[in-house]
Structures are given as C-alpha cells and as structure tokens.
Amino acid sequence: MSQFMFENRLSSLRNKFDILGVDAVWIIQPENRRYLSSFKAADGQLNESSGSLFITLEKAFLLTDSRYTIQAQEEAVGFEVITHKEGLTNALSHILDLLNARRLGFEGGYLIWDIYQKATEKTSQHSPPVELIPLAGLVEEMREIKEPEELEVLSRSAQLMGDVLARIIEELRPGLLERDVAWRIETLIREMDTDGVAFPPIVASGPNSALPHAIPTDRIIGEDEPIILDVGSKVDGYCSDMTRTIFLGSPPSYFREIYHIIREAQVSAIESIRPGMKTTEADSIARDIIKKAGFSDFFSHSLGHGIGLATHETPAVGPLKPVVLKEGMVFTIEPGIYIPGKGGVRLEEMVILEKDGARVLTTNKNFYSF
C-alpha cells in the first residue's frame, strides 16, 4: 500500500472533523489503527492494546509502549511515535498537551468503560479542559468503500482461498476427522504466502452441518453426508471468507432440494444487487426465495457481511438494519438452510459491488454440482 493512500485517508478523516464537532480523534481499534497508520501490530489480548493514534488537523501521533516502538517507527510513516512507560491513561496528560485540542473524539464502539472513566479524569482536569466525544463508526464507514489497492489484495486473498478449498475438496473422504481436515486447511493456508487464517476453519459434517457456527470436532466424516467448509485467510492483512457444501456419496432428495434453493437464492442475490439498494432489500432477495420454498425458519442468520481488514465489518447485509449499498463495497453473500439433527447447506461468495452490479471475487466455478 502506498504512502499516498494513507495520506489520503488522513485527509478524508480530517475533513470530517467539522461535521463531527471535534478537533482531534483518538483511534484504538486495531483495524482502524492499521487502516489510518499502516501500523500492523495486533493487540496481544483484549485488554492489551499495542497502541493508540491521536490525530489533529496538523499532527498525527502513535502512542505505544517499548515493545512496539521500533515496529511503530518503521511502519507508521507520517506518525510521530511516542513511547509511554506507565500505561496509556497515565500518558494521556502529556498527549493532551501535545494535541492542543478541546474536543477529542473517541471510539464509543470500542473503548472499554474503565479506560473511558480514567480518560475522563485526565481530560476534565486538563488545562484547558478537553471534552470526550463518542464517534460512531467513523473509520469503519471509511473502510466500507474499498480503494483499488485494497480490492487488488482482497481479490488475491479470495482467489488463494478458492485454490485451497479446491485442494481440500479433492482430498476429502470418509474416515477423516473434522478436526484434522480443519488443521489441514490451516496448514495449506499457512504454507502459501499468507498471514494465516482469518478465523478458525469450520468443518461441519453430518448433523453438525446443521449448526451455522459449528466448531470442528473429533467426529469422523462418514459416507453419504453433507460437509460444510467455511474458511478464510488473511493476505497482507485483508481477509477472505468462503463456504462450500460438499456431499460425499449420492445426495438424498432433501439435500438436493435445499442445495438448489440455496444456490438459487445466492445467484439471484448476486445477479440482482445494485448500488443504491438497501442491505435489507438485498437480504430479502435471497430470503424470499427460501421463504417461498417453505424453509424460512431454517435460515437463521443474515445474508452476508462486509469484509476487509476484519472478517466481519460493516455493512451487515441482513434483515434488520437498512444501509444503502454503495459502489466499492465488498461483502459476502451466504444464504443457508439448516435442518436440526439432519444437516445443512450454506454457500458463500465474496463480491465487490460495481456500477452495474456485484462481481464475484471468490472462485465460483467449482462444486456446484448437485
């Protein structure tokens, strides 16, 4: 990714300061932090931040601790790296001096209550006092529209995943453990030039395929049963996410039926989605087909989700919250039908929304053979 791109992102962010009523922002969410600064560090644990960005109209600071100083200096070009010794909140007074801000935006959807309380003490005691302003999805919204360089990486990420899936499907046979197949997927991903898996692979066979969020078990894959493979990897920080449902043996009629419904729901959605459409409308294209076929009670999740630096990001493409779909958005289309105790089918592609409609990024040629 070019330095120019990161400068553009900072400009776009700063252009929003007026409307948001802030003169500085504090960014702590890992993907948002990477998006704005190119600082790649993850957070060690949920309560262990590897750094905060503080951005004003003129300045950009990255506050971190000594473990990350060198990495931050190398990666976060354009940011002044400040190393704190006694914790983030203790360093805040010094940062507030540097910022010279009166209204500091923070990530309400990410900052922990405790840290907010401590930060409030520091900001209110500061001279002049600084007000903390919650920002709702500010950077997340910028991340929704993918830039050409991001799209290029996402395409590579999606294609690589298709290659891995093709290989796994060739290798699949009765007698393997779900757990071992999941590990084989992870190994293939790691042996290609990736950052590893985007999420733990789902390998759900037989009745387990009726669980949308199945965790691979020690179950032995049998003959004549469905297997859902839901897998994703990260390439240069960008995630892929792809699902295929396989049947080892000769599929019974119930399976053929739900498979065809799901594939029809998916293809219809891919062919009909346009920029300007709402996410709820997009969801209903697929959901209506499933409903008409009498399976609406068995499609318990959303049609899809945005994907980029995070596997799940905005927009959610579901039945609840309408958001207008725009050109440049990348999201999944993944209808599913799950018959408890019996089995399920889910098919998932990643698409980029272009002027004329959705273009599939994942390999969509194989494995639609029932």
Place this chain on the structure above:
Amino acid sequence: MSQFMFENRLSSLRNKFDILGVDAVWIIQPENRRYLSSFKAADGQLNESSGSLFITLEKAFLLTDSRYTIQAQEEAVGFEVITHKEGLTNALSHILDLLNARRLGFEGGYLIWDIYQKATEKTSQHSPPVELIPLAGLVEEMREIKEPEELEVLSRSAQLMGDVLARIIEELRPGLLERDVAWRIETLIREMDTDGVAFPPIVASGPNSALPHAIPTDRIIGEDEPIILDVGSKVDGYCSDMTRTIFLGSPPSYFREIYHIIREAQVSAIESIRPGMKTTEADSIARDIIKKAGFSDFFSHSLGHGIGLATHETPAVGPLKPVVLKEGMVFTIEPGIYIPGKGGVRLEEMVILEKDGARVLTTNKNFYSF
C-alpha cells in the same frame, strides 16, 4: 473439570455480593465466563460476544445467540440458556425482568462504552430501575488462586510445552527462517493433544533477539548468534508460557555474561519468593541482580505475570503495583536483558507458589548450558 467445582465457584462469587453491594452480576469477559460456567466459546471478534452470564443469588442465566445455543446448553451445566434474536442490549429488558435485581454488577474493565450506554438506558427505564455497579477484577481475583484440578491441567500444559521446545531446539540450525521455525513450533503444538498456541510463537534471532516483543520475520538464522524462543500452548483452555535463549555456535563473552546474570536473577527469584511477599519485592529480587551487574537500563519489562485461562492475567509481577503473592498462584518468572542492535537473553519459567516457596512447572533441566 467437575460440576462440583463450578458450583463452588458460583458460591464463592455469590458470597461476595453483600460486600460489593450487588444482587446480581453480569459477566461478559470470555475467560471469566468460562471460569464460572464452563461455556468454552471464544468471542468471534472483539466486538462479537458469544454470550453473557447473569447470576443472582438463586439463578444463573447464559444469554447467547442462535449460533451458540446448543454449545451453551451442552457445556454450561447449571445455567439456563436464553437465546436472543436482536442483539444483547435489546434482550436486556427481558433479562432484567427475570433477574429481579436492583443493583447489577458489570465488568468495568471489559464492557465497551457503547454497550454500557445502551444498557444504562434499559436499566434506568426498567421498573423498578436497576443500577449498574462497576466491578473491578472480581472474577479475575478468584482466578488468581488455582484449584488442584486447574493446577493439574496447567502442569500438563507446561510439560507439553517443554517437550515441544526440546524438540525444536534439537532441530534448530543456521539457514532456517525465523518464520518457518515459528510455524514448525505451531505445528508440533497442534499435532499434540492441545487447543493450539496460547499466543503466536516468538522466534527472534541475532539483533531481533534485542526486541522483547519480536514477531518472527523472514530473517535467516545465522551462525554464532542468539535465538530467543518464547512459546506457549493451550491445553483444555489453560495456557503455558516458556522462554529459552539458544546460541548456535560459540557464544561470545558479552552473551555469556548477560546469560549468566539472567539465569542468576531468575534462580534467585525462584528460590526466594514466598507467600506473603509483594509482587514488587519479587520483581526487585531479580531486578537488583541485573542492576548490580550494570544492566538495569536493559531490562525493560516486568519480571512476570499470572497465567491460567489467559496467558496474561493478574497478578502482574512487576516494579509498579504491589500485590501480595499467595499460595496457589501460578505465574511466570522471566527476566531479560536486551542490548539494542546486538542481541538479548530472556529465560522464562512458570511456577506455582506453594507454602514453602515456588515450584517450577516448566521443564527446567535443559538448555542452561552456557
């Protein structure tokens, strides 16, 4: 782990309600949730919870969504599982009805600001209104003292890690990439009966060994240079954490010198730490030795940290915050010296604090050969 143990934990928790001034608690932090309920699900992403516990003196609920319903019912014995359809905060009013509580404790060190705000709306509008009370490290403190069954698993976890390290050290040779060694470690861990790595392995060679938090790179491991291996796995949810520093070739005098200082600092700490001692005193046993040798500026982190369901948990064993060490605590002892541009040495063991002192859980026989 026995059902009896989980019942005991709930009793201990409930016994604290009076002192805390609450009549119910809301637990969302994944390790705390598992500790109290044996519900093993992780959170998909930082902002994607797999469930909340709500515990009163008489009742215990696990609130989750449909992806986790079955897993929750199977694992969280003693909890009534409630599945929400439209998000955690929307389900809160219903939960408040069930709880019949007036003062609900929440995890201030974990709950996100946004969710707190939405929860406040629900609790204040409820009839009768419910007050939200922040709890500081309530369950984290319970987790500090390990029960016999936990200690047994932690020992297994530590021993397994020692076996993997021994194998890796045999295989190490110049010409290997740091990244490939890290992947080999991950593979060995996964091929044993574990839940995988506790954190991404650190393999830091040559000048990279001077970075306490080095990420494995494409650097080729050379002859005559130090390599820090800092690795951990999870067994039945419990973490191990262990560090060795190796030198391929004949160590120069600077390396021998800092190695001996670090080993002396570590052994002194292990031999001197007793129940009743403060964490800051424990830290200073090792730090004073390093200081006396003239390297205090090059030991930039704490001596150690508690370990259990999380790799890093309380107590922190460092120079800043004094906490009394108690029998039954399990923590790491890991002094280090890092000479920028040149190299570093860190040695790390896990110990259990017993009545008479610290007992090492990790294999401590090998690789102290300089």
